[in-house]
Amino acid sequence: MKRQATADGVAAAAKRLEGVVTRTPLLPLDHGGGRVWVKAECLQRGGSFKYRGASNRLLRLTEAERRAGVVAFSSGNHAQGVALAAARLGIAAAIVMPADAPGVKVEATRAAGAEIRFYDRARESREEIAARLAAERAAVLVPSFDDVDVIEGQGSVGVEIAAQLGGAPDRVIVPCGGGGLSAGIALALPGSAVVTAEPEGWDDMARSLEAGEILPVAEPAPVTRCDALQTKRVSELTFAPLRAAGARGVAVSEAEVAAAVAFAARHLRIVAEPGGAAALAAFLAGKAGPAGERTVVVVSGGNVDPGLYAQLIGGRIAP
Amino acid sequence: MKRQATADGVAAAAKRLEGVVTRTPLLPLDHGGGRVWVKAECLQRGGSFKYRGASNRLLRLTEAERRAGVVAFSSGNHAQGVALAAARLGIAAAIVMPADAPGVKVEATRAAGAEIRFYDRARESREEIAARLAAERAAVLVPSFDDVDVIEGQGSVGVEIAAQLGGAPDRVIVPCGGGGLSAGIALALPGSAVVTAEPEGWDDMARSLEAGEILPVAEPAPVTRCDALQTKRVSELTFAPLRAAGARGVAVSEAEVAAAVAFAARHLRIVAEPGGAAALAAFLAGKAGPAGERTVVVVSGGNVDPGLYAQLIGGRIAP
Numbered sequence: 001m002k003r004q005a006t007a008d009g010v011a012a013a014a015k016r017l018e019g020v021v022t023r024t025p026l027l028p029l030d031h032g033g034g035r036v037w038v039k040a041e042c043l044q045r046g047g048s049f050k051y052r053g054a055s056n057r058l059l060r061l062t063e064a065e066r067r068a069g070v071v072a073f074s075s076g077n078h079a080q081g082v083a084l085a086a087a088r089l090g091i092a093a094a095i096v097m098p099a100d101a102p103g104v105k106v107e108a109t110r111a112a113g114a115e116i117r118f119y120d121r122a123r124e125s126r127e128e129i130a131a132r133l134a135a136e137r138a139a140v141l142v143p144s145f146d147d148v149d150v151i152e153g154q155g156s157v158g159v160e161i162a163a164q165l166g167g168a169p170d171r172v173i174v175p176c177g178g179g180g181l182s183a184g185i186a187l188a189l190p191g192s193a194v195v196t197a198e199p200e201g202w203d204d205m206a207r208s209l210e211a212g213e214i215l216p217v218a219e220p221a222p223v224t225r226c227d228a229l230q231t232k233r234v235s236e237l238t239f240a241p242l243r244a245a246g247a248r249g250v251a252v253s254e255a256e257v258a259a260a261v262a263f264a265a266r267h268l269r270i271v272a273e274p275g276g277a278a279a280l281a282a283f284l285a286g287k288a289g290p291a292g293e294r295t296v297v298v299v300s301g302g303n304v305d306p307g308l309y310a311q312l313i314g315g316r317i318a319p
Numbered sequence: 320m321k322r323q324a325t326a327d328g329v330a331a332a333a334k335r336l337e338g339v340v341t342r343t344p345l346l347p348l349d350h351g352g353g354r355v356w357v358k359a360e361c362l363q364r365g366g367s368f369k370y371r372g373a374s375n376r377l378l379r380l381t382e383a384e385r386r387a388g389v390v391a392f393s394s395g396n397h398a399q400g401v402a403l404a405a406a407r408l409g410i411a412a413a414i415v416m417p418a419d420a421p422g423v424k425v426e427a428t429r430a431a432g433a434e435i436r437f438y439d440r441a442r443e444s445r446e447e448i449a450a451r452l453a454a455e456r457a458a459v460l461v462p463s464f465d466d467v468d469v470i471e472g473q474g475s476v477g478v479e480i481a482a483q484l485g486g487a488p489d490r491v492i493v494p495c496g497g498g499g500l501s502a503g504i505a506l507a508l509p510g511s512a513v514v515t516a517e518p519e520g521w522d523d524m525a526r527s528l529e530a531g532e533i534l535p536v537a538e539p540a541p542v543t544r545c546d547a548l549q550t551k552r553v554s555e556l557t558f559a560p561l562r563a564a565g566a567r568g569v570a571v572s573e574a575e576v577a578a579a580v581a582f583a584a585r586h587l588r589i590v591a592e593p594g595g596a597a598a599l600a601a602f603l604a605g606k607a608g609p610a611g612e613r614t615v616v617v618v619s620g621g622n623v624d625p626g627l628y629a630q631l632i633g634g635r636i637a638p
Contacts, residue, residue, distance in 0.1 A: 025344050027362060040362070042588045043346060104585065262625065266423065269361045269590040269621030302588030306581065310633030313625050 005148045005241060010155030010187045013056045017156050020059075020088075021045065021052050024157075026164045026296065027268050036295045037169075038280065039161055040270050042302030046108070048228070048276065049154055049181050049300050050074075050081030050144070056153025057142050058085045066091050070142050071134040073097070073126040076105030077228050077301050078144035083112035094139070096130045102227060104305050145178030146235035154181040158188025161296050168192045170293035173279040175300045176205045176249065177231040179238030185298070186245040192296075194247040195288045197278040199224040199257065205234050205242070206249025214239050225254060225308070228275030228301055250288055256281040261312045264299060271309065276301035324467045324560060329474030329506045332375045336475050339378075339407075340364065340371050343476075345483045345615065346587050355614045356488075357599065358480055359589050361621030365427070367547070367595065368473055368500050368619050369393075369400030369463070375472025376461050377404045385410050389461050390453040392416070392445040395424030396547050396620050397463035402431035413458070415449045421546060423624050464497030465554040474503025480615050487511045489612035492598040494619045495524045495568065496550040498557030504617070505564040511615075513566035514607045516597040518543040518576065524553050524561070525568025533558050544573060544627070547594030547620055569607055575600040580631045583618060590628065595620035 024043045029036040041049045058070065069092035072082040079095040086093035093114040097106060098121045110116055117133065119126050134141045143150060162168050168191035174182040176196035182205070186194045196205045201222035208215045216233040224230065252260075257274045260281035264272040272280065276299050282288040283297045304312075343362045348355040360368045377389065388411035391401040398414040405412035412433040416425060417440045429435055436452065438445050453460045462469060481487050487510035493501040495515035501524070505513045515524045520541040527534045535552040543549065571579075576593045579600035583591040591599065595618050601607040602616045623631075 022344060022346065025341060025362060027341065028364065043344060043359070045347065047588050265590050265628070266625060269366050271584050271588040271590060306585060306632050309584070310629040314629030314633075 003148050005151040005155070005183060005187055005237060007187045007190065009148065009152040010159060010184055013152040014156035014159035016059055017052055017055055017153065020055050021156065023160055026161065029297070035292065036297065037165070038268055039157060039296055039298045040268070041157060041298055041300050042270055042272055042276055046077070046080040046084045047301055047303040048077040048081065049157055050077045051084055052156050053150035053153035053180060054078065054081040054085040054142060057147060057149040058089055058091060060149055061140060065140050069093060069137055069139045071096070071130050071137070071139045072142045072144065073130040074144050075101045075227055075230070077303060079109040079114070080105060080112065080303065082142050083109045083114035087113045094133055096126050096133065098126070102303065102305050105303050108303065145180030146237055148237060151180045151184045151237060153184070155184025155188040157181065157298065158185035162189060165296070169296045171195065171289050171295045172298065173197060173283055173288045173295065174298045175229060175275055175278040177229040177275065179205055179234040179242060181298070181300060182247065183238040183241040186241045186247055190245065193289065194242065194245050195282065196242065196247060196249040197282040197288065198249060198251055199226045199229055199278065200251045200253050202226070202229055203249055203251035204232070206251060208234060208239060209243060209247055209249050212243065226257060226275035226278060228273060229278060250282045252278050252281040252285065252287065256285045258312050260284055265313045270299060271302040271304065272299045273301050273304035322467050324470040324474070324502065324506055324556060326506045326509065328467065328471040329478060329503055332471040333475035333478035335378055336371055336374055336472065339374050340475065342479055345480065348616070354611065355616065356484070357587055358476060358615055358617045359587070360476060360617055360619050361589055361591055361595055365396070365399040365403045366620055366622040367396040367400065368476055369396045370403055371475050372469035372472035372499060373397065373400040373404040373461060376466060376468040377408055377410060379468055380459060384459050388412060388456060388458045390415070390449050390456070390458045391461045391463065392449040393463050394420045394546055394549070396622060398428040398433070399424060399431065399622065401461050402428045402433035406432045413452055415445050415452065417445070421622065421624050424622050427622065464499030465556055467556060470499045470503045470556060472503070473500045474507040476500065476617065477504035477507025481508060484615070488615045490514065490608050490614045491617065492516055492602055492607045492614065493617045494548060494594055494597040496548040496594065498524055498553040498561060500617070500619060501566065502557040502560040505560045505566055509564065512608065513561065513564050514601065515561070515566060515568040516601040516607070517568060517570055518545045518548055518597065519570045519572050521545070521548055522568055522570035523551070525570060527553060527558055528562060528566055528568050531562065545576060545594035545597060547592060548597060569601045571597050571600040571604065571606065575604045577631050579603055584632045589618060590621040590623065591618045592620045592623035
């Protein structure tokens with residue numbers, strides 16, 4: 001049987017990552033009557049939780065693997081996470097990115113010292129390119145979510161939440177792309193109801209949890225500003241822990257996401273990217289559960305092009 | 320002799336404020352070669368450090384004083400700090416604000432439940448209005464910086480910095496209006512060089528430290544976007560600890576401040592208001608000391624009108 005992520009694995013990852021990752025703050029959401037907090041993971045190194053899973057994976061490489069380097073494919077946040085984690089450990093990293101990835105994410109990945117290989121989303125397969133690169137170099141491929149070490153590293157967010165609150169919250173709401181973050185948190189917080197938040201039309205985790213089996217995104221998928229959540233199919237490794245935890249999923253509209261980005265700037269003074277604000281959007285829209293519960297809303301990333309961001313917070317963008 | 324703020328008072332304030340204030344994160348500034356951190360005090364309740372000093376002052380009121388309520392005057396951040404601290408303790412608060420205060424600050428102060436009395440900056444004296452209100456109600460006036468308890472409360476920022484770093488940094492750079500925050504930090508971190516940052520033309524603390532005596536802002540003072548730092552004269556209570564610590568001050572331009580606000584959004588994912596970004600502006604402009612030192616840059620506030628903020632981060636504003 002394939003190895004599965006576990007609660008013990010998450011606890012070990014959290015310990016391994018102490019002093020490596022930023023312990024991001026739990027910010028009180030005063031609109032929540034004193035019982036709602038935002039876990040501001042956009043303040044993580046590299047601007048998203050991805051640095052946790054990447055660091056956990058890289059810290060488990062053998063010496064020989066470290067020397068050969070790593071390869072990853074990502075539209076941006078995982079790219080930055082792997083690039084920064086690799087740079088910290090002196091490991092060479094090659095990242096396969098779509099040619100239309102947000103400029104801010106490409107620049108930051110390059111600034112961290114990674115080699116970038118662009119591909120055309122419409123005509124090329126990033127999986128094939130990355131696999132070929134990895135084979136050529138005998139390098140380890142670091143998946144963005146379909147990997148036990150990566151999932152367990154992301155779960156350290158949940159371990160921190162419990163430590164900061166002095167116990168598990170009643171409910172935790174988490175943006176969901178491939179499901180690595182939400183699966184890791186579900187393992188870390190078995191006493192909490194877990195709600196995943198996805199953009200409308202990209203809510204395959206919600207539909208999969210409802211159906212009890214993995215369903216892909218229905219084509220054609222709509223355009224969304226949540227570039228970090230555009231994953232067409234979750235994996236068994238991320239689905240299983242969420243299903244076992246009884247998690248459910250909700251979908252948010254582009255307008256709800258834009259409002260949440262503006263809210264985060266104004267009331268929390270954090271920069272959230274659209275995908276990173278999906279769970280906050282669900283909470284603010286009243287979609288994610290009853291009021292009065294002790295609730296933690298995860299803001300998972302803050303890498304957004306300044307031009308788009310200025311439009312979103314200035315309220316000058318069509319829903 | 321008038322009571323002075325002391326290091327012991329700062330330590331006691333930090334203890335009193337545990338669990339009341341948000342322990343704001345120290346975010347690594349990767350541009351600083353791993354030896355520079357930003358203390359993100361814009362993530363404090365109310366969006367600035369002012370909640371610390373206000374809470375410390377209010378926690379020291381007698382029962383009779385609590386019943387009578389408090390009065391404060393402020394263009395915004397101190398207003399929000401006092402309003403939130405008072406709301407938390409069930410104390411009535413009346414705030415005297417200039418009619419041209421940023422809308423976001425006025426709304427947040429009102430949302431916290433405070434009564435607001437507007438005045439005309441050009442024709443009325445906020446000191447007189449506040450003193451009259453306080454006398455009418457037998458209420459305690461909570462000054463924004465010229466008060467021992469307020470200064471000692473602000474100093475809890477420095478206590479947290481030392482705890483988070485495991486010791487005092489070589490240098491700490493602090494935005495300076497009346498000097499409450501920088502004086503409190505100087506008392507908390509006697510082993511650190513303290514640099515205050517002010518807008519050009521409003522650098523009376525810098526000139527006072529250089530002269531060895533308090534000098535007011537020279538009239539006419541220039542227009543600045545740093546509304547939080549428009550203080551025309553510091554006080555003996557804030558000047559004395561900074562002078563004793565050998566602090567020095569630097570001035571930053573409006574263009575440097577705008578660049579720092581954009582930098583904070585893009586690289587730290589925090590919302591800094593112009594005045595809150597003054598120390599970061601000084602650091603990025605290379606004005607605040609030698610490279611290579613362990614440096615903490617305080618970002619002191621993040622309350623900025625969304626329209627102005629969108630212009631600042633979108634790079635569509637003239638220097």
